[in-house]
Amino acid sequence: MATPLLNETKAIIRHEKGLHARVAAMIVQKSSELQMRHRVSLFLRHRDRKPVPATTLLQLVSLAVQPGEAVWVSARSTADMHSAGETRDEAPPADSSRADTPCAERPGNKASQAAIAVKELVRFLESDFALSDDQVQRQVDNLLQDSALTAGQVFASMADGLIVTDDHDVVTVFNPAAERIMGMRASDVVGRKAAAAIPGSRMHIVAGTGQPELGRRQMIGEAVILTNRTPIVVDGQVKGAVAVFEDISALEKVTHELREVKELKERLQLVLESVQDGICVVDREGCVTYVNPAYARIVNGRREDLIGQDLRDLSPRGARRQALETGKPVLDHVAQKAGDVTVIADAYPIIVDGEVTGVVSIVKTLTDVQTLAEKLNRMAARAEYLEQELRRTKKPGGAFARFIGQSGKVRDALAMAEKAAEGPATVLIRGESGTGKELVAEGIHESGPRSKGPFIRVNCAAIPETLLESELFGHEKGAFTGAIRRKLGKFELAHKGTLFLDEIGELDKAMQAKLLRVLQQKEISRIGGEETFKVDVKIIAATNQDLEKLVAEGRFREDLYYRLNVIPILLPPLRERKEDIPLLVEHFLQQAGREQGRALRGIRSDALEALMHYAWPGNVRELANLIERVVTLSDGPWITGSDLPTYLRERAAGENHEGKQHEGGPIEKRPVGGGHGKGERCVWLYNGGEDRSSGPARGITGHNCWENTSEEQGDAPLLTWEEYEQQIITLALRRHGSFNAAAKALGLTHKTVGAKARKYGIDKNEAGTGLGEKGAALGKSISE
Numbered sequence: 001m002a003t004p005l006l007n008e009t010k011a012i013i014r015h016e017k018g019l020h021a022r023v024a025a026m027i028v029q030k031s032s033e034l035q036m037r038h039r040v041s042l043f044l045r046h047r048d049r050k051p052v053p054a055t056t057l058l059q060l061v062s063l064a065v066q067p068g069e070a071v072w073v074s075a076r077s078t079a080d081m082h083s084a085g086e087t088r089d090e091a092p093p094a095d096s097s098r099a100d101t102p103c104a105e106r107p108g109n110k111a112s113q114a115a116i117a118v119k120e121l122v123r124f125l126e127s128d129f130a131l132s133d134d135q136v137q138r139q140v141d142n143l144l145q146d147s148a149l150t151a152g153q154v155f156a157s158m159a160d161g162l163i164v165t166d167d168h169d170v171v172t173v174f175n176p177a178a179e180r181i182m183g184m185r186a187s188d189v190v191g192r193k194a195a196a197a198i199p200g201s202r203m204h205i206v207a208g209t210g211q212p213e214l215g216r217r218q219m220i221g222e223a224v225i226l227t228n229r230t231p232i233v234v235d236g237q238v239k240g241a242v243a244v245f246e247d248i249s250a251l252e253k254v255t256h257e258l259r260e261v262k263e264l265k266e267r268l269q270l271v272l273e274s275v276q277d278g279i280c281v282v283d284r285e286g287c288v289t290y291v292n293p294a295y296a297r298i299v300n301g302r303r304e305d306l307i308g309q310d311l312r313d314l315s316p317r318g319a320r321r322q323a324l325e326t327g328k329p330v331l332d333h334v335a336q337k338a339g340d341v342t343v344i345a346d347a348y349p350i351i352v353d354g355e356v357t358g359v360v361s362i363v364k365t366l367t368d369v370q371t372l373a374e375k376l377n378r379m380a381a382r383a384e385y386l387e388q389e390l391r392r393t394k395k396p397g398g399a400f401a402r403f404i405g406q407s408g409k410v411r412d413a414l415a416m417a418e419k420a421a422e423g424p425a426t427v428l429i430r431g432e433s434g435t436g437k438e439l440v441a442e443g444i445h446e447s448g449p450r451s452k453g454p455f456i457r458v459n460c461a462a463i464p465e466t467l468l469e470s471e472l473f474g475h476e477k478g479a480f481t482g483a484i485r486r487k488l489g490k491f492e493l494a495h496k497g498t499l500f501l502d503e504i505g506e507l508d509k510a511m512q513a514k515l516l517r518v519l520q521q522k523e524i525s526r527i528g529g530e531e532t533f534k535v536d537v538k539i540i541a542a543t544n545q546d547l548e549k550l551v552a553e554g555r556f557r558e559d560l561y562y563r564l565n566v567i568p569i570l571l572p573p574l575r576e577r578k579e580d581i582p583l584l585v586e587h588f589l590q591q592a593g594r595e596q597g598r599a600l601r602g603i604r605s606d607a608l609e610a611l612m613h614y615a616w617p618g619n620v621r622e623l624a625n626l627i628e629r630v631v632t633l634s635d636g637p638w639i640t641g642s643d644l645p646t647y648l649r650e651r652a653a654g655e656n657h658e659g660k661q662h663e664g665g666p667i668e669k670r671p672v673g674g675g676h677g678k679g680e681r682c683v684w685l686y687n688g689g690e691d692r693s694s695g696p697a698r699g700i701t702g703h704n705c706w707e708n709t710s711e712e713q714g715d716a717p718l719l720t721w722e723e724y725e726q727q728i729i730t731l732a733l734r735r736h737g738s739f740n741a742a743a744k745a746l747g748l749t750h751k752t753v754g755a756k757a758r759k760y761g762i763d764k765n766e767a768g769t770g771l772g773e774k775g776a777a778l779g780k781s782i783s784e
């Protein structure tokens, strides 16, 4: 408890300047002397403010006592103060109730000493403060000097900037912190008006309005400053202003960083909360500090229960603990969790400044991993399949461009195929073996909306019945002996694409039933699996069998037949479209020549005749194989009748003369191998001539040529150079249709081709109409 002040006595300050600095210094000097003498502490109180020690200059000055005003003097025994544990400068409340208490003024009595001291100080305060004693005078001066120096020291050692201006806005104080913060020197500022010397100064405004400006933020260069400006008011008069300010740039930076860290934390939190993988964080002690919702779901726990748990209890030998102890990641760790859940975890140590401060673990259920592996498996299988397909099918142009043939039946079939490609309906392609059913099926896929999806082929005849089901529908691991891993079926692989079921007539009845079910329900299930999957597949089936007959015999399900036969496409056998033979021959000759690196010029009429009169039981496939073989075995640039296998020559010739029928159907009675006189036909690989033959064949050049047997093989009369040139230009324009393209093919500029065409009067649009008799006869001598 504070010791009460004694003898509070009123004193009127009569000095003309009131309690100003010098008077205050004299009071301090006098009070110090009295305190020493009487072993008391003396206090002054002004109005209802707290008493201040009478020996502190600044506090006395700050009482701002005016002339004629009263102050209250009181005292306290120094001995009392020490026993009460108080410091000298503390000012306990005055006990005014005892202020007027008379006291015995005997020496040695505490109360009387206080009374004497108070009385003497009151007398001094009411005096005129005249100082006669030189020593006292010096002491007062020293006091004032010390006080000023102390204030200067205080200002200099302040961390905050301090600016003081007088009532004319002249800077009187500009401390070192202000110099540092504002980057200005005190010598450049003190004594000058603040408004002029300090950019953006508001001291004159604060002094002018008398209103303080507190907590103002401002920028000085790069620094952020927080300032308090206060007017200095003495006797109700504004005497200047004081500004105290601090550089809060560092604080601002930290605040900004903190905000960024908070934002980052929020974002990360959001990511962690929404990922499907389970994430768990433990601290350096092995205590769980965070789990995301996926983690709680995977381990069948509640987040609030999991957080705070100790790894020693949770999983003492788990991946997290290992990572925590070794400081190394632990990957693919398989663990059993509650509810019979098997998880795969990766645990990564969190290392800060080389020290392991915790662990993050990422957890997936085994099923998730399996699903991913399966997806991968599926993609890999599909990629492999598509790669093979890509290698196999090189398409030169439009979807049906690889299908050679211009006969009416072919055109009808292709027109139907183009239509069939547009929609989802099942297509059934019929035709003898080798008629191009697969080629057409590919064309349908490529020209339809599913062209970006897979085209999957299954040859129903080539796969043993026992394997076909698993081939089509896939199987689960362990579904039967040998099923060592899950296999995806062709239906699954063909999802969003086309499934081509070749040789559909070969399916046994059981498979027919299964296929029918898939076609009806559009869903499959793997052998040994319980799940069913929806599949979106366009079915194209093909057969060379007489399906109607099979249905009639009960060997093919009628309902499946109708399911498949939604859009039927019939491909004619080669013997029914002989006019396509020269086209095909030229196509395969070019192909074989290219593949075998042979500079072939064409096929002689005798050979072509033989090919056209053969019945082709193996159709285009047989023709293609034959040409390939002939090209391999022949030597010269021309394929002649003698290059053909004997059976074909004899059969064609014999049957022609005798009017026999081939197994594939009747053949024309036409002479072969020179028996045709002037009307013989031949196919030029790279040339053409006027079509004078009445025969139907047209090579890829679109023309047959007359060939005079007496002039055979290079005996034709030579033409002039210009006539050859005319031929070549005509031929190139006919083939390529434009000066540009023709020039490119001939290795000339389009200007040259244009000039030559004009020279010879060749109209590029009419170049295809023929070369004239002389030119046509020379066709064969124009090599590639």
Ligand SMILES: Nc1ncnc2c1ncn2[C@@H]1O[C@H](COP(=O)(O)OP(=O)(O)OP(=O)(O)O)[C@@H](O)[C@H]1O
Pocket: 402, 403, 404, 405, 431, 432, 433, 434, 435, 436, 437, 438, 439, 440, 502, 542, 543, 544, 620, 621, 624
């Ligand atoms: N019109 C054609 N134009 C070019 N090549 C053809 C044509 N028709 C068939 N081919 C070729 O003949 C071969 C056999 O064709 P494809 O396999 O399409 O016949 P298919 O009718 O499916 O035979 P199969 O019934 O024996 O399976 C292939 O190499 C194919 O490229």
